[in-house]
Amino acid sequence: MADPRAAARRPKRGRLTRSADFDRVFRRGRSFGNRHLVLHLFPRAGEPGDGTDPRVGLSVSRRVGGAVERNRVKRLLREAFSPLAERLPTSVDVVIVARSDAHDLAEREGLAGVSAALGELVDRAASAAAKEGS
RNA sequence: GCAGGCCACGUCGCCGCGGGCGGGCUCGAUCCGCUCGAGGAACGUCCGGACACCACAGGGCAGGGUGGUCGGGGAAUCCGACCCGGGGAAACCCGCGGGAGAGUGCCACAGAAAACACACCGCCGAUGGCCGGGGCGCGAGCCUCGGCACAGGCAAGGUUGAAAUGGUGCGGUAAGAGCGCACCGGCGUCGUGGCGACACGGCGGCCAGGUAAACCCCACCCGGUGCAAGACCGAGCAGGACCGUUCGCAGGCGGCCCGUCGAGGUCCAGGUAGGUCGCACAGAUGGAUGGCGACGCACGACAGAAUCCGGCGUAUCGGCCUGCUAAG
RNA sequence: CGGGGCGUGGCGCAGUCUGGUAGCGCGCGCCGUUCGGGUCGGCGAGGUCCUCGGUUCGAAUCCGGGCGCCCCGA
Numbered sequence: 333m334a335d336p337r338a339a340a341r342r343p344k345r346g347r348l349t350r351s352a353d354f355d356r357v358f359r360r361g362r363s364f365g366n367r368h369l370v371l372h373l374f375p376r377a378g379e380p381g382d383g384t385d386p387r388v389g390l391s392v393s394r395r396v397g398g399a400v401e402r403n404r405v406k407r408l409l410r411e412a413f414s415p416l417a418e419r420l421p422t423s424v425d426v427v428i429v430a431r432s433d434a435h436d437l438a439e440r441e442g443l444a445g446v447s448a449a450l451g452e453l454v455d456r457a458a459s460a461a462a463k464e465g466s
Numbered sequence: 467g468c469a470g471g472c473c474a475c476g477u478c479g480c481c482g483c484g485g486g487c488g489g490g491c492u493c494g495a496u497c498c499g500c501u502c503g504a505g506g507a508a509c510g511u512c513c514g515g516a517c518a519c520c521a522c523a524g525g526g527c528a529g530g531g532u533g534g535u536c537g538g539g540g541a542a543u544c545c546g547a548c549c550c551g552g553g554g555a556a557a558c559c560c561g562c563g564g565g566a567g568a569g570u571g572c573c574a575c576a577g578a579a580a581a582c583a584c585a586c587c588g589c590c591g592a593u594g595g596c597c598g599g600g601g602c603g604c605g606a607g608c609c610u611c612g613g614c615a616c617a618g619g620c621a622a623g624g625u626u627g628a629a630a631u632g633g634u635g636c637g638g639u640a641a642g643a644g645c646g647c648a649c650c651g652g653c654g655u656c657g658u659g660g661c662g663a664c665a666c667g668g669c670g671g672c673c674a675g676g677u678a679a680a681c682c683c684c685a686c687c688c689g690g691u692g693c694a695a696g697a698c699c700g701a702g703c704a705g706g707a708c709c710g711u712u713c714g715c716a717g718g719c720g721g722c723c724c725g726u727c728g729a730g731g732u733c734c735a736g737g738u739a740g741g742u743c744g745c746a747c748a749g750a751u752g753g754a755u756g757g758c759g760a761c762g763c764a765c766g767a768c769a770g771a772a773u774c775c776g777g778c779g780u781a782u783c784g785g786c787c788u789g790c791u792a793a794g
Numbered sequence: 795c796g797g798g799g800c801g802u803g804g805c806g807c808a809g810u811c812u813g814g815u816a817g818c819g820c821g822c823g824c825c826g827u828u829c830g831g832g833u834c835g836g837c838g839a840g841g842u843c844c845u846c847g848g849u850u851c852g853a854a855u856c857c858g859g860g861c862g863c864c865c866c867g868a
């Protein structure tokens with residue numbers, strides 16, 4: 333984020349928008365996974381974005397399915413993440429990766445199943461981040 | 467049963483998302499309101515075009531593509547009608563559908579033979595020849611019967627094969643043969659109809675195997691790459707030019723002069739990260755069109771835009787409409 | 795988004811251009827060799843040639859449609 337003004341502002345949507353941001357989270361962040369999803373977490377403490385809400389990025393590869401299935405998984409993940417975001421500390425970047433089984437979960441259990449799977453990972457990530465921060 | 471066309475869950479409530487317009491404010495990646503927001507295939511990427519850049523005098527070769535006729539169309543492996551061939555009881559459906567009388571190649575196995583037409587087995591041997599018997603004649607010889615298969619004649623038959631110089635019948639012959647005749651098939655030619663592909667009819671003679679989704683010949687067409695094309699702006703880093711660090715540039719000390727502080731400043735083209743345009747009355751650039759609930763019913767299939775347009779092909783729960791065929 | 799390639803026994807591959815017999819290695823089964831195993835020798839089983847059509851007398855091969863997988867450019 334070369335623009336220094338961005339530091340003073342709250343992002344319109346808490347989304348990752350740069351390929352470099354994704355690379356940084358994958359390379360240097362911690363990861364938590366279950367059979368449906370993988371959650372990567374990277375704290376941005378001390379950077380210009382400090383103090384803002386978590387930013388999230390989605391990664392749904394073609395292994396999950398065709399365009400229709402991938403869109404459905406991404407929409408459900410966005411819908412599920414929105415209420416869960418406040419459980420995470422501020423100033424973190426998160427990337428949610430959907431594994432192949434995520435499509436089956438979305439088709440069978442819908443938003444409830446996705447929320448459960450994602451909530452588990454968010455809680456694990458939040459407690460881990462709290463330990464490191466203290 | 468056949469053909470064609472249309473639709474692709476609907477309504478309501480709450481919470482959300484992207485673009486545009488208007489407005490409020492603490493002017494920002496904010497808030498409020500209004501409005502627009504996936505498909506018939508958006509798919510596959512099989513063709514064509516627009517657009518963009520690169521290459522290019524003109525022509526030819528090579529290479530590739532297309533292939534009945536007429537019309538539509540900007541073009542097309544596109545569409546329509548018709549012709550031909552095949553299928554069906556019919557409505558109707560299917561077909562990469564030019565040329566094998568220009569040349570080359572191939573046609574396994576089987577079979578005498580697979581393309582020049584004949585050799586081979588075989589049939590005949592009327593005619594001529596040779597051998598034998600009988601008759602006539604003084605004799606040369608003549609007549610007649612039988613045999614041989616030497617000359618010669620023939621292409622019907624030869625258990626094969628996907629395919630063998632057309633098929634069936636009658637005549638004909640020593641044996642045979644389109645040798646002759648009838649019908650059918652093919653070819654050539656003439657006439658009639660049709661814009662045409664072709665169709666129908668008359669006459670003629672008997673040259674004519676298949677394969678071109680084998681090479682090839684003929685006619686027509688074709689430069690390459692693709693919006694991640696391409697255009698513009700452009701940090702940083704490195705480079706160049708000029709001014710300045712003894713003669714103090716730019717800039718600051720509220721405007722000006724003096725004075726003072728000051729070691730760097732200005733410009734240049736190329737262009738990385740990145741951004742904007744390209745880009746659309748859906749239109750992003752980590753990529754929007756969703757979630758929950760209720761009711762209705764046909765219980766919801768295949769499937770998600772990324773430059774745009776015209777086709778083709780493929781997937782698909784079902785529903786509606788129109789016409790036609792057969793039977794009743 | 796665009797471009798290219800590959801589907802053949804259980805596995806890895808030839809054969810496809812130039813159409814008629816599907817072959818090789820490993821693996822598998824049986825027999826022999828050995829006290830037993832390995833090695834070695836012999837014999838044998840096993841393939842809708844991805845799928846659906848077409849051309850041809852005849853298709854793994856030639857020509858179309860489809861399905862699946864892999865790779866490359868940016």
